[in-house]
Amino acid sequence: MFSVITSPHNQTLKTIRRLQRKRERSRTGLFVAEGEDLVAAAAAAGFEPEASLVAGEDVEPALLAQVSALGSGARAVGVYRQRWSEPGGAVSVYLHAVGDPGNVGTVLRAAHALCDGPVVLGPRCADPFSPKAVRASMGSVFARPPARARLDELAGTAVALDRDGELELADAGDALAGVGADSVVLCLGSERDGLPRDLLARARLTVRVPLRPDGPDSLNVAMAATVALYELAVRRPAAGADGNRMAGRA
Amino acid sequence: MFSVITSPHNQTLKTIRRLQRKRERSRTGLFVAEGEDLVAAAAAAGFEPEASLVAGEDVEPALLAQVSALGSGARAVGVYRQRWSEPGGAVSVYLHAVGDPGNVGTVLRAAHALCDGPVVLGPRCADPFSPKAVRASMGSVFARPPARARLDELAGTAVALDRDGELELADAGDALAGVGADSVVLCLGSERDGLPRDLLARARLTVRVPLRPDGPDSLNVAMAATVALYELAVRRPAAGADGNRMAGRA
Numbered sequence: 001m002f003s004v005i006t007s008p009h010n011q012t013l014k015t016i017r018r019l020q021r022k023r024e025r026s027r028t029g030l031f032v033a034e035g036e037d038l039v040a041a042a043a044a045a046g047f048e049p050e051a052s053l054v055a056g057e058d059v060e061p062a063l064l065a066q067v068s069a070l071g072s073g074a075r076a077v078g079v080y081r082q083r084w085s086e087p088g089g090a091v092s093v094y095l096h097a098v099g100d101p102g103n104v105g106t107v108l109r110a111a112h113a114l115c116d117g118p119v120v121l122g123p124r125c126a127d128p129f130s131p132k133a134v135r136a137s138m139g140s141v142f143a144r145p146p147a148r149a150r151l152d153e154l155a156g157t158a159v160a161l162d163r164d165g166e167l168e169l170a171d172a173g174d175a176l177a178g179v180g181a182d183s184v185v186l187c188l189g190s191e192r193d194g195l196p197r198d199l200l201a202r203a204r205l206t207v208r209v210p211l212r213p214d215g216p217d218s219l220n221v222a223m224a225a226t227v228a229l230y231e232l233a234v235r236r237p238a239a240g241a242d243g244n245r246m247a248g249r250a
Numbered sequence: 251m252f253s254v255i256t257s258p259h260n261q262t263l264k265t266i267r268r269l270q271r272k273r274e275r276s277r278t279g280l281f282v283a284e285g286e287d288l289v290a291a292a293a294a295a296g297f298e299p300e301a302s303l304v305a306g307e308d309v310e311p312a313l314l315a316q317v318s319a320l321g322s323g324a325r326a327v328g329v330y331r332q333r334w335s336e337p338g339g340a341v342s343v344y345l346h347a348v349g350d351p352g353n354v355g356t357v358l359r360a361a362h363a364l365c366d367g368p369v370v371l372g373p374r375c376a377d378p379f380s381p382k383a384v385r386a387s388m389g390s391v392f393a394r395p396p397a398r399a400r401l402d403e404l405a406g407t408a409v410a411l412d413r414d415g416e417l418e419l420a421d422a423g424d425a426l427a428g429v430g431a432d433s434v435v436l437c438l439g440s441e442r443d444g445l446p447r448d449l450l451a452r453a454r455l456t457v458r459v460p461l462r463p464d465g466p467d468s469l470n471v472a473m474a475a476t477v478a479l480y481e482l483a484v485r486r487p488a489a490g491a492d493g494n495r496m497a498g499r500a
Contacts, residue, residue, distance in 0.1 A: 110473060113465040140466065170484050210484065215363040216390065219476075223360060226473045227480045234420050234460065 005059040008066060012051045013059070016077060017067040022127050029082050031129035033142075034074035041139025042078055049078040069131035082129050083145040087154050089117020091232050094151055094158070094187045096195055098221050101126035105136025106222035107188075112140035114229035120147040120154065120185070151199055157181035158203040160195055161188045161228050163218045165208035169228055172207045173235040179204060186228055191220045255309040258316065262301045263309070266327060267317040272377050279332050281379035283392075284324035291389025292328055299328040319381035332379050333395040337404050339367020341482050344401055344408070344437045346445055348471050351376035355386025356472035357438075362390035364479035370397040370404065370435070401449055407431035408453040410445055411438045411478050413468045415458035419478055422457045423485040429454060436478055441470045 005013065018024045019032045030050060033042055039052065055061035055075045065073055093111050098104055104119075104126045111119045119128075126133055128146045151158060157179065159172060167175055176184060187203060189195040200206060209219060209227050219227070255263065268274045269282045280300060283292055289302065305311035305325045315323055343361050348354055354369075354376045361369045369378075376383055378396045401408060407429065409422060417425055426434060437453060439445040450456060459469055459477050469477070 106470075106473070109466065110469075113461045113469055116462070138466065138470075143465075168484075209480065211363045212366070212483075215393075216359065216388065219360075219363055220356075220388075223356070223473070223476045226469070227477055230459065230477045230480070233462075234418075 004057070005053070005063060008063055010059075010063075012053060012079075013063060013067050015051065015079060016053075019079065020069040020131065022130065025082070025127060025129055030079055031082055031134065032069070032131060033078050033080060033134050034068055034070055034072060034131060035135070036074070036076045038134065038139055039076045039078045042080055042142045045139070045142035047080050047083075047142050049080055051079040053077050070135060080142075085118040085145045085147045087118065087120050087147045087149050089115065089183065091115035091184050091186065091229065092117025092147075092154075092156070093119045093225060093229070094122055094154065094185050095119060095125050095221070096122045096151070096187065096189045096199060097124040097193065098188070098190050099124060099126050100190070101130045101133035102136045103220060103222045104128050105133035105138075105141065107225045108133070108137040108144065108146060109140040110222065110226040110229055112144040114226070114233045118144055118147045120149050122150055151185070151187065151202060154185050156183035156185045157205075158185050158187055160200050160203035160206045161186060161209070161224055162194055162200060162206050163208055165206040167205060167207045168210050169207045169231050170210075170235070172205060172231065175205055176236060184232060186225070186232065188221050188225055191218050254307070255303070255313060258313055260309075260313075262303060262329075263313060263317050265301065265329060266303075269329065270319040270381065272380065275332070275377060275379055280329055281332055281384065282319070282381060283328050283330060283384050284318055284320055284322060284381060285385070286324070286326045288384065288389055289326045289328045292330055292392045295389070295392035297330050297333075297392050299330055301329040303327050320385060330392075335368035335395045335397045337368065337370050337397045337399050339365065339433065341365035341434050341436065341479065342367025342397075342404075342406070343369045343475060343479070344372055344404065344435050345369060345375050345471070346372045346401070346437065346439045346449060347374040347443065348438070348440050349374060349376050350440070351378075351380045351383035352386045353470060353472045354378050355383035355388075355391070357475045358383070358387040358394065358396060359390040360472065360476040360479055362394040364476070364483045368394055368397040370399050372400055401435070401437065401452060404435050406433035406435045407455075408435050408437055410450050410453035410456045411436060411459070411474055412444055412450060412456050413458055415456040417455060417457045418460050419457045419481050420460075420485070422455060422481065425455055426486060434482060436475070436482065438471050438475055441468050
């Protein structure tokens with residue numbers, strides 16, 4: 001048996017603290033999950049921890065709290081090796097310059113709940129293995145690891161979600177059937193900047209979520225992605241025709 | 251002209267700091283918005299600040315940073331009087347025991363974007379005027395103030411969103427037309443606990459968002475509310491019949 005860690009100079013504690021920094025995560029290929037729910041999600045997805053600490057069993061609770069990036073007083077912390085998916089799937093998501101880690105994590109979760117493909121991270125996105133992104137994903141970063149690519153490396157029909165999109169989202173299913181799209185890459189940028197012009201030009205369709213005229217003029221990227229993935233999952237004519245609405249593949 | 255505040259004992263700074271506490275917000279009926287975007291949203295919605303501070307103009311930036319609840323280094327902070335809406339609208343949202351202020355704020359924003367009624371806060375919800383909720387609302391707390399009531403005080407047809415709901419969300423529009431519902435109250439609980447049994451029993455319909463079998467078994471309350479409000483806005487037959495999909499009122 002190992003003894004309970006009582007020194008802040010313990011090597012595992014130092015590793016966990018260093019992994020708060022993106023540079024250290026990139027250098028080592030490791031990341032940290034804080035909290036019993038996330039540690040359980042990792043195990044359920046077949047991730048073996050490189051190291052793990054449970055407050056009161058392996059380490060004094062106050063020392064574990066000191067290395068928390070989230071200040072959440074997590075009772076369990078695990079260190080894991082990053083995994084990346086290959087792009088693919090009948091429906092996947094491509095994010096361009098979405099810099100907020102909470103939004104990246106929430107989109108990971110929305111994709112896990114509503115489509116079969118991964119979230120593909122393009123340039124200038126937040127690190128999906130940052131503490132905030134991992135927490136916002138609520139474990140989906142383990143169950144459906146993100147991918148990395150540029151849009152022009154992806155197969156499938158690009159559909160850009162944009163506040164000035166030509167079509168209402170509700171009409172996207174028919175339009176996609178009309179162009180014979182059998183796999184769809186839903187593309188989103190940040191709420192503030194949207195998608196760059198060259199990326200919009202490369203999309204087969206540009207669609208918008210209809211918003212009330214007396215409301216905000218955009219949704220944040222996580223809400224917009226969730227609504228669009230729901231719409232694609234439920235309404236694509238071919239997917240709905242056999243009653244298997246969640247099958248997704250047209 | 252007033253001079254720049256250089257003392258941490260300044261009364262306005264003390265007020266701002268005290269308003270981080272719910273008890274103080276309840277006692278005074280005031281709340282704080284941090285950041286230029288939120289201060290602008292308040293002005294756009296006709297809120298006159300009880301006090302406001304701009305870093306470098308009214309106050310030393312370091313002093314303003316010290317009273318920030320969000321640690322965001324906001325350059326502008328305003329103190330406002332809370333406003334509450336009356337329940338109503340063709341579509342409104344009722345939250346039961348949603349304790350996370352970020353989720354409450356995000357639902358405020360979703361309702362502002364997608365329906366005409368307010369978010370009605372039932373028992374044990376997070377304070378919508380807490381710093382995190384105000385920030386997550388991105389100004390919608392000003393443009394569409396929340397309401398407070400118990401579900402049995404509300405007019406309209408209660409529709410409960412629940413992971414075990416009888417109907418898929420996509421079928422809610424037809425079902426609502428079938429029962430002649432002319433105003434709808436969408437009811438949600440927290441992701442972990444859902445809605446209590448007596449509230450589910452009081453709902454006219456219980457609906458679920460269809461999720462992939464290989465995904466998480468629920469969505470967080472903000473994502474679920476956003477999807478459901480989108481569905482109700484776009485698909486209710488009477489609202490769609492005249493081509494004015496966002497009119498909402500059946």
